[in-house]
Amino acid sequence: MEMSPENILKALGNVEDPDLKKDLVSLNMIKDLKVDNLHVSFTLELTTPACPMKDMLKNACINAIKHLVNSDAQVEVNLSSRVSTPTDISGLAGIKNIILISSGKGGVGKSTVASNLAIAMAKTGASVGLIDADIYGPSIPTLFDLVHAKPSAKETPSGKTLIEPIEKHGIKILSLGFFADPEQAVPWRGPMASNAIKQLFNDADWGELDYLFVDMPPGTGDIHITISQTFPITGAVIITTPQKLAVADTTKGLNMFLMPGINIPVLGVIENMSYFVAKELPDHKYYIFGRDGGKDLAAKNQVPFLGEIPIIQSIADSGDTGIPLVWDASDKREMLFDELAGKIAQQVSIRNRQV
Secondary structure: OOOOHHHHHHHHOOOEEOOOOEEOOOOOOEEEEEEEOOEEEEEEEEOOOOOOOHHHHHHHHHHHHHHHOOOOOEEEEEEEEOOOOOOOOOOOOOEOOEEEEEOOOOOOOHHHHHHHHHHHHHHOOOOEEEEEOOOOOOOHHHHOOOOOOOOOEEEOOOOOEEEOOEEEOOEEEEEHHHHOOOOOOOOOOHHHHHHHHHHHHHOEOOOOEOEEEEEOOOOOOHHHHHHHHHOOOOEEEEEEOOOHHHHHHHHHHHHHHHOOOOOOOEEEEEEEEEEEOOOOOOOOOEOOOOOOHHHHHHHHHOOOEEEEEEEOHHHHHHHHHOOOHHHOOOOHHHHHHHHHHHHHHHHHHHHHHHO
């Protein structure tokens, strides 16, 4: 078959994105196609730099051209990304996706998971921010060794003063813990708390962000309702531990997002503290807190189960040192959060395409 742009696009029309259920040409993911004799080059524009299937899609493109056009073709595929966004992002200019990390229960590791997911997403090349919305017990300053950090402020040309998020480990961070004495309780009333949280969104210089992760407080209270009804949320990720008590509370947290008036898509469930593996018995898993609670929760509510996070000493240690596990490239277990971030990015792309 002739090596022409038309025939190349026809061949690529047989390559389907398995998440979006359409071919790459219809999705307008093929850019800058050039054909010079047997040499073909083009850019495959993904919906996220964290796409877990980018290598598979690249190889599928090469195989389609070789099998359907010319087996001697020399195919050069360049990868780029343009992060997808819901249709309505007018609520916060410059922020493409807001992802809530939530649970109906405290102590399940929301802050630890949110921190590692944000850094893992940033490692792919995405621009990422993290808001600590747990106003009564902010953990993010401790997890990033920023307990005594104080954000600066800048004035815009219009005269508005904006908070400058603190940048660390490749992400932008804001927490109400930055503005309070770490050893003092903060007795917020509902409206005061809601207004303070709004300021972290509206009165900060976030710039351009592909993903803004929000570490939510436990429960289903004022903060959840304020954030859910005020800002254009892409979706929520639910964190639970396996035991029945945690799942019971988490179920309420999940159902809150599905209520009329809130109606936020649940991108998936992550089960934290799933099991423990002793060094002496690496092939044996100890299910200390029960088994499959997260899987059952996801299946019952027909949402994706994103994965399990085992009980790992280095995760606990990282919370004390202020260096999240995923930042430690020498620990291969960091890849666990890389995989989870990829799955979340995948679900965000699917959700945005549906919108």
